[in-house]
Amino acid sequence: MDHMQRTRQKPRYHAQRQTLGIIFIIPIVLFLLIFIVYPVLYNIILSFTDAKLLSRQFSWVGFKNYQKIFTNMRFPTYVKNTIVWTVASVAGQLLLGLSIALMINRKGSGTGLRSFLLIPYVVPAVAIALVTKWIMNGDYGIISWWFQNLGMMAHRQSPLAIPGSAMATLVIVNVWRSYPFPMLIYWAALKSIDKELYEAASVDGAGAIQSFFAITLPHLKDTTIVLIVLRIVWTATYFDLPWLITGGGPAGSTTHLPIMIYQASFGTFQTGYASGLSVLLGLSLFLCVVFYVRKTIASDTHK
Amino acid sequence: MKKLSVILMILIMMGTMVFAAGSKEETPAAAADEKIVIWTNLTADAQAKVLRKQFTEVAEEMGVEVEMVTISFNDMYTKLATAVESGNVPDIMHTNFAGTAYLYAQDIIIDMDDVINDIGKDDFIASYLHVLNAEGKTWGIPDWALHTSVWYRKDLFEKYNISIPKNWAEFKAAAQKLNIDQDGDGNIDIYGFAVPLNAVQVAPQTYYEFLYSAGVTTFDPKTGKYTFGSQKKKAVEVTEYIADLYRTVSPPSSIEWSWNEYRNALVEGTVAMTLDMGAVIGLAQNNNPDMVENLGCFDLPGQYGTKPASFGSGYAFVVSNRGSADKIATKKEFINRLYTSERAAERALSRPMFAFPSLYSALEIYRQAPTVALFQEQIATITDAFEHSNWYWYGMEHGLSQMSSQIEATTFFGEALQSVVLGMETPQKAVDYIDQMLQEQISIIE
Numbered sequence: 001m002d003h004m005q006r007t008r009q010k011p012r013y014h015a016q017r018q019t020l021g022i023i024f025i026i027p028i029v030l031f032l033l034i035f036i037v038y039p040v041l042y043n044i045i046l047s048f049t050d051a052k053l054l055s056r057q058f059s060w061v062g063f064k065n066y067q068k069i070f071t072n073m074r075f076p077t078y079v080k081n082t083i084v085w086t087v088a089s090v091a092g093q094l095l096l097g098l099s100i101a102l103m104i105n106r107k108g109s110g111t112g113l114r115s116f117l118l119i120p121y122v123v124p125a126v127a128i129a130l131v132t133k134w135i136m137n138g139d140y141g142i143i144s145w146w147f148q149n150l151g152m153m154a155h156r157q158s159p160l161a162i163p164g165s166a167m168a169t170l171v172i173v174n175v176w177r178s179y180p181f182p183m184l185i186y187w188a189a190l191k192s193i194d195k196e197l198y199e200a201a202s203v204d205g206a207g208a209i210q211s212f213f214a215i216t217l218p219h220l221k222d223t224t225i226v227l228i229v230l231r232i233v234w235t236a237t238y239f240d241l242p243w244l245i246t247g248g249g250p251a252g253s254t255t256h257l258p259i260m261i262y263q264a265s266f267g268t269f270q271t272g273y274a275s276g277l278s279v280l281l282g283l284s285l286f287l288c289v290v291f292y293v294r295k296t297i298a299s300d301t302h303k
Numbered sequence: 304m305k306k307l308s309v310i311l312m313i314l315i316m317m318g319t320m321v322f323a324a325g326s327k328e329e330t331p332a333a334a335a336d337e338k339i340v341i342w343t344n345l346t347a348d349a350q351a352k353v354l355r356k357q358f359t360e361v362a363e364e365m366g367v368e369v370e371m372v373t374i375s376f377n378d379m380y381t382k383l384a385t386a387v388e389s390g391n392v393p394d395i396m397h398t399n400f401a402g403t404a405y406l407y408a409q410d411i412i413i414d415m416d417d418v419i420n421d422i423g424k425d426d427f428i429a430s431y432l433h434v435l436n437a438e439g440k441t442w443g444i445p446d447w448a449l450h451t452s453v454w455y456r457k458d459l460f461e462k463y464n465i466s467i468p469k470n471w472a473e474f475k476a477a478a479q480k481l482n483i484d485q486d487g488d489g490n491i492d493i494y495g496f497a498v499p500l501n502a503v504q505v506a507p508q509t510y511y512e513f514l515y516s517a518g519v520t521t522f523d524p525k526t527g528k529y530t531f532g533s534q535k536k537k538a539v540e541v542t543e544y545i546a547d548l549y550r551t552v553s554p555p556s557s558i559e560w561s562w563n564e565y566r567n568a569l570v571e572g573t574v575a576m577t578l579d580m581g582a583v584i585g586l587a588q589n590n591n592p593d594m595v596e597n598l599g600c601f602d603l604p605g606q607y608g609t610k611p612a613s614f615g616s617g618y619a620f621v622v623s624n625r626g627s628a629d630k631i632a633t634k635k636e637f638i639n640r641l642y643t644s645e646r647a648a649e650r651a652l653s654r655p656m657f658a659f660p661s662l663y664s665a666l667e668i669y670r671q672a673p674t675v676a677l678f679q680e681q682i683a684t685i686t687d688a689f690e691h692s693n694w695y696w697y698g699m700e701h702g703l704s705q706m707s708s709q710i711e712a713t714t715f716f717g718e719a720l721q722s723v724v725l726g727m728e729t730p731q732k733a734v735d736y737i738d739q740m741l742q743e744q745i746s747i748i749e
Contacts, residue, residue: 052747053384054408054705137564138556139573155490156573158556163725166559247503248714250558251721251728255714266380267713268747 040282047275054269065276074252075260082256082281084167085174086236092175094227097182098220102212104183105190114187121180129244132173136160163253166246170254174241182227189223190216225296229289236285257281338368339637342382343397345618346373353653354397361640367633380405380712387411392623394634400434400696401707403443403619408705408748412621414440418635422642422662430694431661435619436702444638445661447651448617449580450685450694451512452600456575459483459493459597467601470608471516471544478552481575495552497568497577498545499560500724502717507710508614510720511697512578513541515612516603520700521710521741524612524693527701529745532738535731540606542723542730549724558721570594578603580616581657581685584678600681602688612693612700617661644668657685709744 047065051058069075104114120128135141138158147153159165193216201211239258242248248255248263257277264274339362343354351373362369372393374382379402386392387409396406406412419427419441431445453474459465459481468474478495485492500506514520519534519541531538549557554574557565562582568574570587572594577583587594604610620641622634641647647665651658652672659682660669669675670682688694698706710716719736722728728736 054748056388138554139564139568139571144556154555156494156554156556158559161556161558163727246559247501247717249502249717249721250500251725252718255718263713266384268709268744269384269712270747 043275044279046272047279049272051272051275052269053265053271058272061272065273066280068273069276069280074255077252078255078257078260081167081252081254082236082258085171085242085254085256086232088171089174089178089235090228090231092171093178093231094182094224096175096179097227098186100179100183101186101190102216105187117183118180120177123177125177125240126244128173128177129241132169132245133160136169160246161250163250166250166254170242170245173245174235174238177241178231178235182231185223185227186220189220193219221296225293229293232288233285236281337366338370339395339634340370340372340393341395341397342372342374342393344374344376344379344399344402345397346375350650350653353649357641357646357650361637364640365633365637367637369637380708390625392625394623394626394630395638396621396623397446397618398621399616399618400699400703401711403435403621404699404703404705405708406621406623407437407442407703411623411625412442413624413631414442415444415622415635415638416441418639418642419444421639426662426664428659428661428663428666428690430615430689431617433702434617434694434696434699437704442703443619443621444642446618446620446647447654447658447660448615448689448694449658450689451508451578451580451603451614452681452685452688453576453603454569454579454581454583454598454600456481456569456572456597457599459575460599468604470604471606474604475544475548475552478548478576482552483575493572494554494568494574495576496548497557497560497565497574498549498553498724499562499565499577500549500558500717500720501561501564502714502721503561504711505561505565506714506717506720507697509578510541510545510716512603512614513545514538515614515693515695516610517541517606518611520612520695521698521706522701522704524695524700527704529742531741535734535738538734538737539730542720542733545720546724546730558724569598581681582655584657584681585655595677600684602684602692610692612695613688614697615689615694616696617658648672657681659686659689705748706741706744709748713740713744715740 046058048060048062049058050061050064100117103109104117135143136158138144138156138161141158144153144158147159148155148157153159153162159169197215198211201215206214236256237258239262242254242256243259243262246254248259258281261274261277261281264270264277341358343351345351345354351371355371358369358371376399379398383402383405392411396402396412398406403412419432422444424432427445428448431448432441435441435443435445460467460477463480465477465480466473468477474496481493481495482491483493484490499509517537517540519531519537521531522528523530554560554568557568560568565574565577566579566583566586567590569577569579569583570591572591581600584595584598587598602610602613620638622631622638624631626634641650642662644662644664645668647660647662648668651660651665651669652674656675656678660666666686670679675682696707697710698704716737719728719733723730723733
């Protein structure tokens with residue numbers, strides 16, 4: 001085939017490859033459109049209606065649902081609960097995950113230990129909730145018994161029955177449940193750090209702590225950004241543990257936005273109102289993530 | 304050729320996705336008519352087993368096919384809502400009164416007066432029929448019902464010379480006498496009365512027993528008009544009383560106690576009294592058999608003596624209005640056959656203790672069953688209460704009302720009561736909040 005013939009055939013070849021590529025991505029695009037884009041758009045539309053689970057008819061009400069949300073006296077408390085739950089859980093699981101990743105990254109830690117450390121992540125939320133309620137029971141729970149005997153709690157009292165400690169219990173349980181994920185991600189990231197950097201630092205007289213802050217942490221920055229983004233989104237939308245352990249109590253002290261959405265949908269059957277709440281939650285998370293990532297990139301660029 | 308086969312494969316995959324997502328199976332009308340789908344919320348083995356046995360027997364008698372689906376109570380509303388939206392409503396539902404109210408509000412069930420008359424209306428306990436009434440018709444057939452009583456330690460009442468209290472002042476005094484420090488260490492080992500306030504369902508059930516005992520209702524039993532708002536002063540008294548009981552005679556952790564916790568507390572002997580519908584006996588038989596003979600029950604007294612009403616619960620069979628006229632007739636016949644005295648008693652006996660059948664004739668068989676032989680005194684106390692006093696499920700004082708499922712599925716009662724007992728809110732504010740939420744729910748229903 002001469003050069004002229006090959007030149008004529010190139011555009012046709014590219015067009016064919018392009019067509020094939022488009023055909024390959026059609027199924028996933030359809031999937032995304034049907035199962036992600038459409039429900040999200042429909043949810044946004046519903047949030048401007050008076051839709052209820054009890055009725056098939058609904059009408060446009062504009063921003064009435066949003067007005068109702070912001071004038072709900074308990075809404076600021078639930079937002080505060082959501083922030084406390086999310087920030088404390090994410091901080092806890094990242095710190096614990098990193099600590100354990102550093103530990104298992106050393107020589108001598110085998111597959112057995114790493115597998116054992118993954119157990120919390122695979123235990124079903126229902127089982128975790130049941131065991132938590134048992135050990136926290138004011139009459140026979142081991143944790144409550146310790147607190148009562150140390151004089152930190154009244155006789156036959158339970159941490160789940162006191163507003164502040166109920167939230168603390170949920171956070172601790174969630175940190176325990178969730179740390180394996182950051183642990184694995186950090187462990188993989190630690191493996192990619194060049195060992196020669198540590199050797200060079202050691203030759204220069206740097207100790208373990210100095211090496212950690214000067215070498216390890218900077219190399220984990222991108223990993224940490226990704227983890228923070230993912231864990232914030234996942235944690236802020238967790239419904240299972242708070243609902244199963246405390247039901248949002250006592251006195252609404254562990255009620256967060258996902259519980260509020262659940263109550264609005266399946267408690268009072270106000271799907272329009274619930275959609276408004278979920279739009280607000282989704283938007284807040286999106287803005288948080290964008291703000292955080294941009295700030296981090298900006299500080300990198302500035303350096 | 305290779306390219307063509309790849310394209311063909313992709314098209315087949317996409318086609319499969321489209322058809323899998325939305326294919327509608329054409330069921331031949333005759334086959335659909337011969338099969339009856341029944342949903343029941345009773346998932347415990349003992350109960351599901353009896354239901355399956357009876358459904359199979361009746362299906363064989365009628366020459367139809369039956370499919371029983373158990374759905375946990377916690378999933379009920381979401382599954383019902385989905386079923387209603389998708390049009391896949393089962394033929395028969397076996398659900399609680401609140402579920403019946405929801406189905407009635409969705410206009411997917413039929414009235415059962417003809418079946419009730421066929422079975423024999425006089426054989427039904429009147430208060431059970433009343434709760435399923437709306438617009439002068441009965442929209443389900445009551446299967447069995449539960450009544451709230453105060454379950455107490457007979458041995459401790461005897462030991463401390465306490466009589467059955469006749470009003471709230473005596474009740475609190477009795478509970479205070481039963482705050483017992485067994486080992487003299489300054490800590491109360493047995494509390495007088497458990498006040499469980501878990502926000503998920505338990506708090507409203509506790510609250511409503513006291514509200515009804517004081518004469519407060521959500522709706523007027525005669526007119527159906529909303530009355531809670533005009534009874535707020537009395538509701539505040541009730542709230543103050545419950546808060547007082549919590550602070551003086553109930554374990555501090557009871558604020559988050561659900562059914563398991565307060566029942567276990569009575570059975571294990573760490574509280575002396577608790578409100579319950581009778582499951583404590585079954586629990587005691589399994590976990591602490593020695594405690595069984597020490598347990599008795601009495602009706603929670605009225606605030607000043609005579610008690611206007613009690614809080615109760617129960618299950619009913621309802622029939623959906625889907626299907627041909629022949630199919631509906633088949634479903635009604637199916638239900639009719641389930642209401643022999645023997646079958647009604649068998650279903651009630653498969654429950655934890657003290658689920659009373661809705662037929663008097665079945666009640667006689669129930670009383671003679673060996674499993675309840677030891678509890679004739681308690682059975683007499685409870686049957687006397689629901690035969691001679693008013694008896695309601697929350698929000699259904701005037702009959703079927705969707706309000707009951709709203710109350711059941713939300714946590715605003717629990718949140719309000721917990722706030723009061725923790726000192727975070729005054730009883731007046733809590734009652735105002737409950738009133739506001741109830742009125743909001745009414746506007747949603749209407």
